Amino acid sequence: MDSIFHEKQEGSLCAQHCLNSLLQGPYFTAVDLSVWGEKLDEEERVRMAESGEESEEYRNFLKQPSGNMDDSGYFSIQVISKALQVWGLEIVPYTSADERVKDCDPSKMQAFICNYQNHWFTIRKIGNQWFNLNSLLARPVLISDTYLALFLAQLKNEGYSIFVVFGELPPCTADEVIRLNPVVPPINNTxxxxxxxxxxxxxxxxxxxxxxxxxxxxxxxxxxxxxxxxxxxxxxxxxxxxxxxxxxxxx
Known part of the structure; x- marks a missing residue:
């Protein structure tokens, strides 16, 4: 599994770790995501100003902290979505009525992004195998195709928001390495x-x-x-x- 890119948790930068694990490389920094957060904040400010900059609603909006990022390193789903659009990627809620995910077989997808209480992490297929790339883990964890659906059901039951990733992911070395040398699960892995x-x-x-x-x-x-x-x-x-x-x- 040495070929798999896996960022360990640093501060509250789980959104950065989630994106880089998904893309399998150090593509984004906290500064990059902050730029997207600031752009989204400005777009929201402009929309709110349309009702009148002297309105009480607009003044209250200006007093509120950003909903897209904070000083701890947290970033919203809107920031993550904007960052992925740079790569031509789209995220759709796992529970969406979208035909691409409705009644889908999870093992036929390519990646999932999960969130719970401000923590983001990625589940992705690399080669022909699935891995949990949570930055809180010491290393990537292999997930069998059979167990994947049950794992997602467990996350959903625990209150996680799950998003399916669509689009062409950038090529990565780990894909070829693991396709040629599949990871052998340890005994009682699951x-x-x-x-x-x-x-x-x-x-x-x-x-x-x-x-x-x-x-x-x-x-x-x-x-x-x-x-x-x-x-x-x-x-x-x-x-x-x-x-x-x-x-x-x-x-």
């Missing part, structure tokens, strides 16, 4: 659903929303496929399939 109560709760909540309506033929076929796959009960994916099947039965 806890099974039976051993992770938080993941079980997130999974049940997610599935209860997805299977409120009576099962149709496609869902029945999925259940039969999952039941058939349980004959191979020797790895992480088998454990996850068991949990999925049990949750669907309960639903």
């Amino acid at each position: 806890p099974s659903c039976e051993e992770d109560p938080e993941l079980q709760a997130a999974l049940k909540l997610s599935l209860s929303q997805e299977f409120e309506e009576p099962a149709n033929s496609e869902e029945e076929e999925l259940q039969r496929a999952l039941m058939l796959s349980l004959s191979c009960d020797n790895d992480e994916e088998s454990n996850l399939r068991k949990a999925l099947l049990m949750s669907m039965d309960n639903a």
Whole structure:
């Protein structure tokens, strides 16, 4: 994993770390993001001034701190979006009705940006494998395709805002290195659903929303496929399939 670019947490610059991990290089600094924050602040000031610079609403706006950045190094989703537009990238909420994300298979995407309580981090596919590039982690953490959807469901259940990244990411060395030399997951890299109560709760909540309506033929076929796959009960994916099947039965 040495080829993966992974910025460690410095101060409150998680937005910078998130963007650079996504792009796989030191593309942005706090100064760069501050420039975008100031531009957004000015655009908001101009819009507010249209109602009259003598209005109470405008004067109150000027007294408020910036909603796009602060002295700690925090930057808003608007700043992140503007920075990504430089690279022709777009972010769409994971829960959006946009056809690109509606009922999508997360493993078919290329990257996610997650936020909770002012902390930003990236989940990205590098080569043909997924990695959690959270700057609070000591190193990138491998996420299997099977576990990815459950991990996102857990984050959503915990209150995270999740955004899907669209557009062509810049080429990076790690893509080719990991494609040719896939990372081998360590034993027990990911806890099974039976051993992770938080993941079980997130999974049940997610599935209860997805299977409120009576099962149709496609869902029945999925259940039969999952039941058939349980004959191979020797790895992480088998454990996850068991949990999925049990949750669907309960639903």
